[in-house]
Amino acid sequence: MKILGFILCVLMNLFLMFLVFFLEFLLVIKFSIIVKPYLQFILIFMMIVFAVLVGYFVSIFIVRSLLIKLFELDQ
Structure with a gap:
């Protein structure tokens, strides 16, 4: 499950990066x-x-904590 959390954080990071750049x-x-x-x-x-x-920074502080709460990932 840690790999899934990492992949989701990376995807959210890319999305936020492109959104801010746009x-x-x-x-x-x-x-x-x-x-x-x-x-x-x-x-x-x-x-x-x-x-x-x-x-x-947004993906680290917000998205990671939300993913841990939603999917009950190992911390």
Whole structure:
């Protein structure tokens, strides 16, 4: 069951990462932050890093505890 919990946490992490990145991308498009190409690269890189960090921490603290409660996984 630990493997199932790990796989579910990884999938939730990927989902949250892509969701945060998509929301950041929409925010950038809405405000028309179109600048020089090297600044766009830095902006996209920072968006990816932020999305990974948010997805990672949310999956660790919230999703993992919910999975343990819902599926009664071994801790």
